[in-house]
Amino acid sequence: MTARTEKKMLAAPTKVKLSTSDRIYYTIVYTLIFFLTVIVIYPLIFVLSSSFSSGQAVTNGRVVLFPVEPSVMSYQKVFEYRVVWTGYRNTLMYTVAGTLWNIAMTVCAAYALSRPTLPGRGWLTFLFAFTTLFSGGLIPSFLLIRDLNMYNTPWALIVPGAISVYNMVITRTFFQNTIPHELNEAAVVDGCSDFRFFFAILLPLSKAVLAVITLYYAVGHWNSYFPAMLYLNSRSLWPLQLFLREILIQNQFSTEMLSTMTDEEILRLQGMSDLLKFAFIVVATVPILFVYPFIQKYFTKGVMIGSLKG
Amino acid sequence: MNNIAAATRSYTIRSSAGRKLGRRILRHWQIYIFLLLPVAYLLLFHYYPMTGVQLAFKVFDYKKGIWGSPWIGFDNFVKFFHSHMFRRVVLNTISISFYSIFAGFPIPILFALLLNSFRHERIKRAIQTITYMPHFISVVVLVGLLFQVLNSRSGLYGSLVNTITGTYPKDILGKASGFIHLFVWSGIWQQFGWGSIIYLAALSSVSPELHEAATIDGASRFQRVIHIDIPSILPTAVIMLILRTGSIMTIGYEKVLLMQNTLNLAKSEVISTYVYKVGLTASIPDYPYATAIGLFNSVINLILISTVNAIAKRAGDTSLW
Numbered sequence: 001m002t003a004r005t006e007k008k009m010l011a012a013p014t015k016v017k018l019s020t021s022d023r024i025y026y027t028i029v030y031t032l033i034f035f036l037t038v039i040v041i042y043p044l045i046f047v048l049s050s051s052f053s054s055g056q057a058v059t060n061g062r063v064v065l066f067p068v069e070p071s072v073m074s075y076q077k078v079f080e081y082r083v084v085w086t087g088y089r090n091t092l093m094y095t096v097a098g099t100l101w102n103i104a105m106t107v108c109a110a111y112a113l114s115r116p117t118l119p120g121r122g123w124l125t126f127l128f129a130f131t132t133l134f135s136g137g138l139i140p141s142f143l144l145i146r147d148l149n150m151y152n153t154p155w156a157l158i159v160p161g162a163i164s165v166y167n168m169v170i171t172r173t174f175f176q177n178t179i180p181h182e183l184n185e186a187a188v189v190d191g192c193s194d195f196r197f198f199f200a201i202l203l204p205l206s207k208a209v210l211a212v213i214t215l216y217y218a219v220g221h222w223n224s225y226f227p228a229m230l231y232l233n234s235r236s237l238w239p240l241q242l243f244l245r246e247i248l249i250q251n252q253f254s255t256e257m258l259s260t261m262t263d264e265e266i267l268r269l270q271g272m273s274d275l276l277k278f279a280f281i282v283v284a285t286v287p288i289l290f291v292y293p294f295i296q297k298y299f300t301k302g303v304m305i306g307s308l309k310g
Numbered sequence: 311m312n313n314i315a316a317a318t319r320s321y322t323i324r325s326s327a328g329r330k331l332g333r334r335i336l337r338h339w340q341i342y343i344f345l346l347l348p349v350a351y352l353l354l355f356h357y358y359p360m361t362g363v364q365l366a367f368k369v370f371d372y373k374k375g376i377w378g379s380p381w382i383g384f385d386n387f388v389k390f391f392h393s394h395m396f397r398r399v400v401l402n403t404i405s406i407s408f409y410s411i412f413a414g415f416p417i418p419i420l421f422a423l424l425l426n427s428f429r430h431e432r433i434k435r436a437i438q439t440i441t442y443m444p445h446f447i448s449v450v451v452l453v454g455l456l457f458q459v460l461n462s463r464s465g466l467y468g469s470l471v472n473t474i475t476g477t478y479p480k481d482i483l484g485k486a487s488g489f490i491h492l493f494v495w496s497g498i499w500q501q502f503g504w505g506s507i508i509y510l511a512a513l514s515s516v517s518p519e520l521h522e523a524a525t526i527d528g529a530s531r532f533q534r535v536i537h538i539d540i541p542s543i544l545p546t547a548v549i550m551l552i553l554r555t556g557s558i559m560t561i562g563y564e565k566v567l568l569m570q571n572t573l574n575l576a577k578s579e580v581i582s583t584y585v586y587k588v589g590l591t592a593s594i595p596d597y598p599y600a601t602a603i604g605l606f607n608s609v610i611n612l613i614l615i616s617t618v619n620a621i622a623k624r625a626g627d628t629s630l631w
């Protein structure tokens with residue numbers, strides 16, 4: 001049976017007669033999957049609906065599934081809050097610059113290490129792999145950043161995490177599996193240099209893996225808060241996640257936000273704070289959630305398998 | 311005399327091989343250009359900090375820096391092993407890890423097996439997209455979400471219990487004993503869908519003929535799961551378990567730090583967060599002491615992963631290296 005007929009059978013399950021034991025089995029499977037999916041999606045829907053409800057409905061716990069007394073007031077307030085824009089701008093800068101740097105370094109390393117004839121390839125690979133097994137730890141890294149004068153500069157968030165060995169291995173495996181060595185040999189015979197092969201042949205053939213590691217790196221930058229907390233002192237450099245931490249975890253709405261409000265509004269703020277938190281969660285998360293579906297098509301089996309055995 | 315002859319012979323062999331190697335290296339010079347920056351990066355940001363672990367055996371002198379500071383031997387380690395925090399942070403780290411493995415390891419496998427039996431392709435893809443979504447949520451948002459949803463008054467948890475029983479439940483976020491459950495299960499909620507990808511990939515590479523033959527022989531779908539699906543993902547599962555066991559002593563500080571509060575500190579202080587506090591946020595930061603605790607942790611990790619890998623190699627043919 002070819003994969004296609006199998007797929008056809010799968011697509012039209014009603015035509016296949018099921019035995020009793022299979023029917024029981026499928027009932028259990030479908031029920032379990034249904035529950036797991038609901039468990040995952042319900043909190044997300046709850047947050048989304050809450051953010052579009054009124055402050056009172058949220059505080060009284062009247063939001064269950066759909067928005068109650070729908071309004072977009074929370075979003076107006078969130079976008080009036082200046083740190084949101086500061087945070088967005090910084091996060092965007094760190095994500096774009098950091099990801100470009102990541103991709104350049106990772107692809108270069110992966111290309112070199114994917115060449116089977118490269119002398120010293122085993123040693124060089126070990127040089128990369130060993131960093132996943134042992135590290136100097138937090139303090140020596142922190143002191144290094146300070147000594148390099150990167151402390152409290154954007155560089156501290158962009159430069160140090162240049163290569164994730166995991167992503168490098170995915171990329172290397174992709175190069176090895178999808179771009180045959182013979183292609184390189186043929187190109188060399190025709191007088192193609194390694195540089196030219198890299199830019200004219202290898203990169204255009206590797207869109208799938210580039211898309212996937214771009215996603216990994218970009219999500220990593222967008223979501224990270226710890227390096228920023230460690231290395232950035234000035235609020236004007238903070239990424240969105242640090243402001244979120246202040247608001248969601250430490251429960252602080254800065255005075256800047258209060259100053260734009262009337263007394264009456266401040267009184268209502270207690271009720272508002274939960275509502276605003278929901279809106280903040282949505283505003284900070286939606287952009288990155290939207291990236292995934294665009295890249296999903298590249299998530300082919302090949303790339304995922306490559307991630308496992310290098 | 312013989313020795314000299316042998317030495318000369320080996321020298322000539324080596325030098326000719328050396329010339330050959332030199333030529334090979336020269337021929338690949340462009341490739342080495344590609345490696346220039348990545349290797350420089352590794353040396354500066356990974357290997358140079360490794361030399362910083364010497365700080366663990368020193369007293370830090372601000373003026374002289376890491377290399378110039380005087381040695382004190384194992385004092386920092388002795389101090390850590392005798393401190394009351396030693397037991398607490400090691401125990402917390404290990405218990406959180408074991409709990410995560412026992413609860414969290416089987417769920418992605420189970421989910422992949424379930425999803426693999428799902429017969430409506432389009433719905434299946436939608437379910438995959440939905441269950442992958444939490445993976446893209448940042449830790450800050452995840453913990454914030456947890457606090458909002460589980461708040462015993464204004465949260466979903468509080469209002470649900472209130473509508474059913476008429477009273478508000480006790481607070482579960484502030485309780486020290488609740489920390490471990492919240493930590494582990496929120497992690498499972500976030501990662502089980504994403505974690506199933508690797509098993510789904512392994513399952514999709516199973517030859518359809520195997521299933522076909524089994525069906526003709528009268529095997530039910532459940533029997534095919536037991537005898538075809540599970541054996542086919544076992545090697546993957548073993549590797550994942552090796553990886554996971556190797557990091558039993560590692561719990562990232564990122565999520566723990568966010569979930570910590572003064573009420574749950576006794577149960578939530580783990581090695582990595584303790585290193586962070588001793589080294590960087592204490593009123594008098596103690597770099598050598600923090601480095602020593604970190605080094606203790608790193609060395610144990612290295613031993614663990616090597617041991618587990620050796621065992622796996624001996625037991626079967628699956629291993630990391």
